Amino acid sequence: MRLEALEEVGAKDLYNETHPRLVHRRKPMSVPTFRKVWKDANLDDPSNTEIVTLYGRVQSIRLHGKKLVFVTIANEFETIQGMISYRNLGSAPNMNIDTFKLFTRLIGRGDHISITGKPTRTNSGELTVRAVLLPELLAPTMEQIPHTLTDPETRSRKRHVDMMVNPKVADTLRLRSHITKYIRDYLHERSFLEFQTPILAENAGGAVARSFTTQATEFPSKELSLRIAPELWLKRLVIGGVHKVFEIGPAFRNEGIDGTHNPEFTMCEFYSAYTNLSDLIASTEELLAGLAAHCQHLIETQLTSLEPIDASKFARPFRQLEFIPALEEALGFRLPKLTGKDAYSELIAVLALSKVEVPGGIPSTMPKLLDRLAAIYLEPKSFEAPLFITHHPTCMSPLAKSFVCPKTMQLVSARTELFINGRELANMYEEENDPSVQARKLAEHSFFGTGKDPAPLEDVDAPVTPRDAPLDKSYIQALEAGLPPTGGWGCGVERLVMLFSGVNRISDCLSFGTLKNVVGLTSEAQHHSKSS
Incomplete structure (x- = not known):
């Protein structure tokens, strides 16, 4: 039916082509600009003779008899009404009632058209463009x-x-763009420089996870990996003198997919020399409070399909909870020393003696076990308000500086994680900058979890290979040149979008869904091609 109408148009020369090259017959105006320019103008002024051209996709068509049609077009996420009246077009070249009827029969919802006409208002006061030429x-x-x-x-x-x-689909993705821009502007305003670091390298770097591997024709004997995190590259830049650096870009994990995880995701990491944990916490509070207010304004004025944000929940300062004291209080007993070769077995024994059950079974390493206990007893406290969980046991953070906690006498990291509504939003710590200490920590923890990337989709029984461990000797050598005291910060962009848009699935924050959706789309297209 649609094809027949287009063929009829071609036969009667209404339009020479159905998909013509774009020719600007006059400078076009976007719908948002049109609304801004004319919303308060006196359109009854007879001296107003301006003619404008608008482009857009047809959203709706309303016929009023045989000689009048109203169309609503969308452009740059705003709409405007167009009024096409045969009475106003009758004097146009080659215009007759049959041509007008053919146009009204042809035009369809979803078509891209141009309307050239005069700004006006209808009797109800609606801003409208009154066509002086038949829309193209x-x-x-x-x-x-x-x-x-x-x-x-x-x-x-x-x-x-x-x-x-x-609308919520597009509004969520638009909010993502605004969030990314806000973070970028926030960092630029504080003298950070944005760098792009390698995505493809011999070492995935900065975290423990299964990496995606491939080969390059230039190095056929080497196995290369897509990066898991940009951390080690960015710290090399700090060593090189870029004392405030950040990157917003993709990271990859060859792991599972669920409501909050996808093998490909976007991270923001920044590193600031001469910055400690207190500075990082203050910056995080400032950034999140500002983002909440910014997103609230966007949702009220532009992205109206999204749920409103209560920016008051992000009032500073955020609550802080020390990892070991809070966990001991929740469990009802003191934890054994969490360092040493027998620490893992001793902790399991104490849990068994105290009849503490770990849902899903006991994880295979000390860091995973502590992380599981935190997920059960500490992270749910973030449903009340944003929560910093600070000073993790050092075994959980081998890239962070360590110190002895005066309260517990345990070796802990100068690290904190921000949780909101039970989800990790950001991870930050003072970077370990002593090359010998860093080498020892990475050797001791070569099979443990590290990094500032969003929380992994944990698989207790998943094997971890040496190539997945973050023992990067070239990074240790780089530290020999001197890394100043540095604070590092990481956040998954999708987590922020989920928080401020109100969506519950990471797929809603990704342009084309998760990897499962993307692969399914390609497979379906190939199947359709073969069947047709």
């Missing part, structure tokens, strides 16, 4: 755009249609 068809839609789309499989397969039909 720039690109027709060849499939029917639905008014609603609820089937999860179809929404996943046709994300582009989902964005058109469900």
Whole structure:
């Protein structure tokens, strides 16, 4: 039916082409600019003779008899009404009632058109562009755009249609863009420089996780990895004299997919010389409070399909909880020394003696066990308000500086994690800058978890190979040149988007969903190609 209408248009020379090259017959104006310029203007002034051209996608069509049609077009996420009246077009070249009827029969929801006309207002006061020329068809839609789309499989397969039909989909992704820009601007305003570090290298770097591996034709005998985190590269830049540096970019983990994890995700990490943990906490509070207010304003004014934000929940200062004292209070007993070769077995014995059950079984390493206990007893406290969990046992953070806690006499890290609503939002610590101490820590923890990346999708029984461990000898050598006292900070961008948009799945924060959606999209396209 659609194809027949387009063929009829071609036969009657209404439009020479259905997909013409774009020719600007006059300087076009975006819909947001049009609204801004004309919203308060006196459009009844007879001296106002300005003609404008607007481009956009047809959102709706309303016929009023045979000689009047209203269309709503969208451009840059704003809409405007166009009024096409045969009475106003009758004097145009080659215009007659049959041509006008053909246009009204052809135009369809989803088409891209241009409207050239005069700014005006309807009797109800709605800002409108009154066409003085028949709108041009720039690109027709060849499939029917639905008014609603609820089937999860179809929404996943046709994300582009989902964005058109469900405003929350596009608004969530737009919010992501605003959040990324806000972080970037925040850091630039504080004299940080943005660098891009290698994504493909011999060592995945900075964290323990299964990496994606590949080979390069230039090095056929070497196995290369997609980076897990940019941490070690960025600290090399600090050593080189870039004392305030950050990166916002992709990181990869060859691991599972769930509601909050995807093998490909976006991280923001920054490193600041002569910065300690207190400085990092203060910066985090300032950044999050500012982001909350910024997102609240955006949701109230532009991204109106998203749930409102209560910015008061981000009032500073955020609550702080020390890891070991808080865990001991929750468990009801003192923890044994968490360093030494027998620490893991001693902790398991104490848990058994106290009849403390660990859901899912006892994890295979001390860091994973402590992380599991924190998830059970500490992290839920963040549902009340943002919560910093500080001073983790040193075995959990081999890239962080350590000190003896005067309260517990345990060796702990100068580290904190920010949790909100039970989810980790950011991880930060004072960087270990003593090369000999760093080498010892990495050797001792070569099979333990590290890094500032978002919390891993833990698999208790998953094997960890030496290539997954962060023992990067070239990084130790770089430390020999002198890393100043440095504070490092990391945050998963998708986690922030989930927090401020109110969505519960990471797939909603990714342009085309998780890796499962992306692979499924490609597979379906190949199947469709073969079947047709």
